[in-house]
Amino acid sequence: MSKREQEIIAAAAAIFKEKGYQAATTRDIAAAVGIQQATLYYYVKSKEELLYLVVREPVDRLYMQVEAIMKTSLPARVKIEQGIGAHLAAFDDNYPHMLVFVQELHNVVQTLRDRLRGFPRRYQSLWEDILRQGVMAGELRSDLDITATALMILGMCNWMFRWYQKGGRLDAQTLAKQYAETILDGLTARPAS
Amino acid sequence: MSKREQEIIAAAAAIFKEKGYQAATTRDIAAAVGIQQATLYYYVKSKEELLYLVVREPVDRLYMQVEAIMKTSLPARVKIEQGIGAHLAAFDDNYPHMLVFVQELHNVVQTLRDRLRGFPRRYQSLWEDILRQGVMAGELRSDLDITATALMILGMCNWMFRWYQKGGRLDAQTLAKQYAETILDGLTARPAS
Numbered sequence: 001m002s003k004r005e006q007e008i009i010a011a012a013a014a015i016f017k018e019k020g021y022q023a024a025t026t027r028d029i030a031a032a033v034g035i036q037q038a039t040l041y042y043y044v045k046s047k048e049e050l051l052y053l054v055v056r057e058p059v060d061r062l063y064m065q066v067e068a069i070m071k072t073s074l075p076a077r078v079k080i081e082q083g084i085g086a087h088l089a090a091f092d093d094n095y096p097h098m099l100v101f102v103q104e105l106h107n108v109v110q111t112l113r114d115r116l117r118g119f120p121r122r123y124q125s126l127w128e129d130i131l132r133q134g135v136m137a138g139e140l141r142s143d144l145d146i147t148a149t150a151l152m153i154l155g156m157c158n159w160m161f162r163w164y165q166k167g168g169r170l171d172a173q174t175l176a177k178q179y180a181e182t183i184l185d186g187l188t189a190r191p192a193s
Numbered sequence: 194m195s196k197r198e199q200e201i202i203a204a205a206a207a208i209f210k211e212k213g214y215q216a217a218t219t220r221d222i223a224a225a226v227g228i229q230q231a232t233l234y235y236y237v238k239s240k241e242e243l244l245y246l247v248v249r250e251p252v253d254r255l256y257m258q259v260e261a262i263m264k265t266s267l268p269a270r271v272k273i274e275q276g277i278g279a280h281l282a283a284f285d286d287n288y289p290h291m292l293v294f295v296q297e298l299h300n301v302v303q304t305l306r307d308r309l310r311g312f313p314r315r316y317q318s319l320w321e322d323i324l325r326q327g328v329m330a331g332e333l334r335s336d337l338d339i340t341a342t343a344l345m346i347l348g349m350c351n352w353m354f355r356w357y358q359k360g361g362r363l364d365a366q367t368l369a370k371q372y373a374e375t376i377l378d379g380l381t382a383r384p385a386s
Contacts, residue, residue, distance in 0.1 A: 155349040
């Protein structure tokens, strides 16, 4: 991928995040790169193509990371910690591409479904697998609905797209540690043992 | 409010949810009610006004409910359970109005900031107050960041807007109970005591 293409994708990510996918135009994106709209169409064929280019790599990478975690024989606790870590790190490492992905999930799912091979649903299934393994091994509570719990974890992680700012007070690693501890051990204070 | 106005607001909520606020038009909304676009403008002055009418009541009600919970002298545990219950019930009772609110938060905050008197921020503060009270009382762990934890709870609750369907397999009350238990006690299996 040429330097110019990389610039275009970075500008598209920033403008999709700022204006939203629907309101953003290829004219805005061309202007941000300092090129004519016609020149932009030399590199990419549509706004839809740009959305795909913005989200594809970070989304594929996150899926593969969590799939690898799921397939290990680590305790469920460690899998959950590592999975939350990978998820939040994806927001940080691919800022603002992953934020665009979550913010525009509705558009992504409608326009890119086939090309992302059902990503959101497949990713949720990975998390359900991790939880199910943990319940089967007796490590996790068996009285909780697996799907609801997976969606709860995805929700608390994905909500970052509303407020996360790279370089802010709380970094992704600190957040991941706190989120994993809360989800595994709860907020309730326990007597020192 | 006349029956016709109620119909218009209900149609607006359904269409904002389906198409997104940016893509939705007052023509779509008028068509859904079976009236002319010009007639719709007799009742409401703009699409922005419709967004406000869709979200105002459920948002105000949820704020007041959680504020009332925060001001009681109940244990933090009960406040968190009741607060999550009120939050998820708001999605269910005001379907799909609250889903529109969360889905369109970016647009809501930009266009309705003054009229909702800084709702999302004020609501987050209520949750921070509940958590802070719990830490001060020794009921909740003191090693977790209050803001990060509040955003985590809001995230797991708000994420419902992506997948919740009224009348689906999991009702809001069951979900609220499971979410509160997980957040308070964790997913880790504990030996029977």
